[in-house]
Amino acid sequence: MKKKFLIPIITFSIVLFQYSAATDFPQEKSEYWKAGVAKVLIIPVQSMWMAGYGDRKHESEGILVDLWAKALALEDANGNKAVLVTTDLLGFPKNMSDNIRNRLKTEYGLSKAQVILSGSHTHSGPVLRKSLYNFYPLDAEQLDKIERYSSWLEDHIVALVGNALKSMKPVEIYAQNGVTRFQVNRRNNNEAKLHLQTELKGPNDYAVPVLKVVSVSGDLIAIAFGYACHNTVLNIYEWSGDYAGFAQIELEKTYPGATALFFEGAGADQNPLPRRTIPLAQQYGEELAASVKRVLKEDMRKLPPTLATEYSEIDLPFANPPTIEELKRIAEEPSESQKKWAANLLESIAGDKSLLKSYPWYPCQVWKVGNQPIMILGGELVVEYAIKLKQIFGLDTFVIGYSNDLMAYIPSVTIIKEGGYEGESSQWGYGLPGVWSESIESLILQELIKLAEEAGIPQSIVK
Numbered sequence: 336m337k338k339k340f341l342i343p344i345i346t347f348s349i350v351l352f353q354y355s356a357a358t359d360f361p362q363e364k365s366e367y368w369k370a371g372v373a374k375v376l377i378i379p380v381q382s383m384w385m386a387g388y389g390d391r392k393h394e395s396e397g398i399l400v401d402l403w404a405k406a407l408a409l410e411d412a413n414g415n416k417a418v419l420v421t422t423d424l425l426g427f428p429k430n431m432s433d434n435i436r437n438r439l440k441t442e443y444g445l446s447k448a449q450v451i452l453s454g455s456h457t458h459s460g461p462v463l464r465k466s467l468y469n470f471y472p473l474d475a476e477q478l479d480k481i482e483r484y485s486s487w488l489e490d491h492i493v494a495l496v497g498n499a500l501k502s503m504k505p506v507e508i509y510a511q512n513g514v515t516r517f518q519v520n521r522r523n524n525n526e527a528k529l530h531l532q533t534e535l536k537g538p539n540d541y542a543v544p545v546l547k548v549v550s551v552s553g554d555l556i557a558i559a560f561g562y563a564c565h566n567t568v569l570n571i572y573e574w575s576g577d578y579a580g581f582a583q584i585e586l587e588k589t590y591p592g593a594t595a596l597f598f599e600g601a602g603a604d605q606n607p608l609p610r611r612t613i614p615l616a617q618q619y620g621e622e623l624a625a626s627v628k629r630v631l632k633e634d635m636r637k638l639p640p641t642l643a644t645e646y647s648e649i650d651l652p653f654a655n656p657p658t659i660e661e662l663k664r665i666a667e668e669p670s671e672s673q674k675k676w677a678a679n680l681l682e683s684i685a686g687d688k689s690l691l692k693s694y695p696w697y698p699c700q701v702w703k704v705g706n707q708p709i710m711i712l713g714g715e716l717v718v719e720y721a722i723k724l725k726q727i728f729g730l731d732t733f734v735i736g737y738s739n740d741l742m743a744y745i746p747s748v749t750i751i752k753e754g755g756y757e758g759e760s761s762q763w764g765y766g767l768p769g770v771w772s773e774s775i776e777s778l779i780l781q782e783l784i785k786l787a788e789e790a791g792i793p794q795s796i797v798k
Contacts, residue, residue, distance in 0.1 A: 368640040369410040370548045371502035372557045372594040375495050377422065377488060378402045378574055379461050383480050386425040387458025388570055389470035389672055389764065394477070395461075399573035399613070400580040402460055404492055405596045406499035407548065407557050409508075409704065411642035417449045417702060418496050419559060421596040423576035426454030426715075426741030428466040429696060431485055436739075438493045443500060448646035448700065451711055452492075453598045453738045457566040459575040463488070466741065469675040470764050505551045509635035510707040512731060513543035513626040517619045518564035518605040520718070522755060529608055540601065540721045543626045544733040546704070547635055555593045558586055560627045561735060563600030563718055568607050568616035578607055581620025586627060595627075599737040601712075601721035603744055604757055636731075638705025643790040645701045649782050652693040652772040659684060676763040690768040698739040699779065701786040708792045709733040710783055713740040717757060719747035723780060728787060729795035743767055748776045 378401060382394040402423040410416045418439075427435070432452050439445040462471060464485035473481070519529070523536035540563045548557035566577040576583065579597040586595035607619050657665070659681070666677040680690060700711035709732070710724050716736030725732050736745075743765045750758040751773050759770050784794070 366640070367412070367505040367551060368508050369503040370506040370508070370557065371408040371499045371504065372406065372548075373495050373498035373502060374403050374405040374594055375491050376401055377404045377424070377491060379480075379484050381480065383461045383484060384471050384473060384477050385458070385572065386460055386462045386467065387456075387567070391570075391572070393572070395574055396572040397574070399459070399569075399571070400575035400584065402574055402576060403583070404495055405594055406495045407559055407594070407596055408496070408499035408503055409642060410503055412640040415642040415644070416445065416500070417642055417644050418445060418499060419451045419453065419596065419598070420492060420496065421453045421559070421598050422455065423457050423580055424454045424460045424463065425456055425458065425466065426737045427452045427739065428463055429740045429742060430465050431463060431489060432739050434489050435492050438489070439496055442493065443497065445496070446646070447739075448644040450496075451700065451702075451735065451738050453735060454741060455566050455576055455579045455597050456599045456602075456715075456737050457575065457577040457579065459569050459571070459573065459577055467764055469672045469679075469766055472671070506556065507549050507551070508638045508705065509547040509549070510638055510704070510731075511545055511630045511633070511635040513545055513630040514541050515543055515562070515622050515626040516541050517607050517622055518562070518602065519608040520604060521606040521608070522604050522750070522753075522757065524608070526606065526608055538718055538722055539605065540718050542600075543623065543630070544600070545627055545630045545635075546707075547631055555590050555631075557594050557596065558590070558627060558631070559596045559598065560623075561598040561600045561733065562623055563602035563721060563734070564605045564607055565602055566599065568610040568619060569613065570611065575616070578616045578619035578623065581617050582623040582627070585621055585624035589624070589628060598735045601716040601718050601734050601736045603715035603717045603736065604750070605718055636707070638707055641703075641705055643703040645786040645790045647699050647782060647786060648696045649699060649778060650693050650695040651697045651775045651778060653691065653767070653769040654772050656690045656692070656769045672764050676766060679766060680768055694742060694767070696740065697742070697779070699782045699786060700739065701783060701790045701792065703790045703792050707731070707733065708787065709735065710787075711735045711738045712745065712779065713738055714743050714745040715741070715757070715761075716745045717747055717750055719749065720745070720776075720779070724783065727780070727784065727794055728792060743771075745775070745779070746771065748773050
């Protein structure tokens, strides 16, 4: 009798084991994210013209701080992927961004929604192809250097993303906002008289968004963090990531084996003040790093392994373009950037090319990393966008500017009405045919609301 029951009992035990293993596996899989990081040096091998300032007199003269491109690849429990690329560069012009993202689609199957190409907006990096040429006195030799470096950079960014994807392993991801206060609203505070002021005027956004990526064995492998402030402490002739470069160095020194990635927030009208010395750049970098360290030591929100990514490009209209008579008058102005701007537009008109009435490629992007909303926009984004997006989606929202396409300043309605550099004259440097229409703010916010809804991000009105 015992032998008759022996085989059924053993068989039943095997079935139970197999069933248990089959049901346990998906539960174990859904518990963790996967993440991979990679980094590559992107310092030019030769002297080049430096990006960001129109008053430099010659090419670069050495290295203060290494320039890096870094990638953080994420994969949720369902296999959905996304990659954040951060760089010590002014920002990616559309031609290069499109080239890189098209190659990432071909080689790794990544859509535009799944990729963020972010620039720290350091003004101590190299000029890139077709980016702000009106600012610089570039001859044929310098243009050739820019072209060759830009092509080299595209190759290395694509390879960088591939390396990050190859290195993915199970991790946990946490999010939280810190705070630091060295940004100063440059439109509302006079830099030359700052030492006489007893209070600073806003608006401002002092948040320091932080993502912490930890392996299942407890090792810190990546820190992605941001701040809404121009990366413009330095205007010297040595390559550097400015304050953001020093912040990344400090964090990677404090946490050996971890990769620190900086992304620029909505800091187009925010400056680090006072500025113009290397010790100040180091001080601000250490202040920013200290804010990140504090957040890493505190309880952070653990993000469930679910990922949603959305992307679109919208049409932003210009106000009335200049007339031929206005362009001819501007072409006689003393400003070299204005002269180049007017001459280029007159050449386009003479060549039977009508001036653009709008910019039809403005990139809007939304990521939902677990329950962490991240709003990503192109151009030099002013701080009011961050303030309004946080009013709509909650104070924990991360806002990233300077991503995917650096085509212009993106001013608020208030700044467009006020004029000044961010609202008006910066368009000359970028080569655009006129100022933005006041409608762009509502168009951008409406598009992000739509994308957020598609990504499953609820609105959380903050009063």
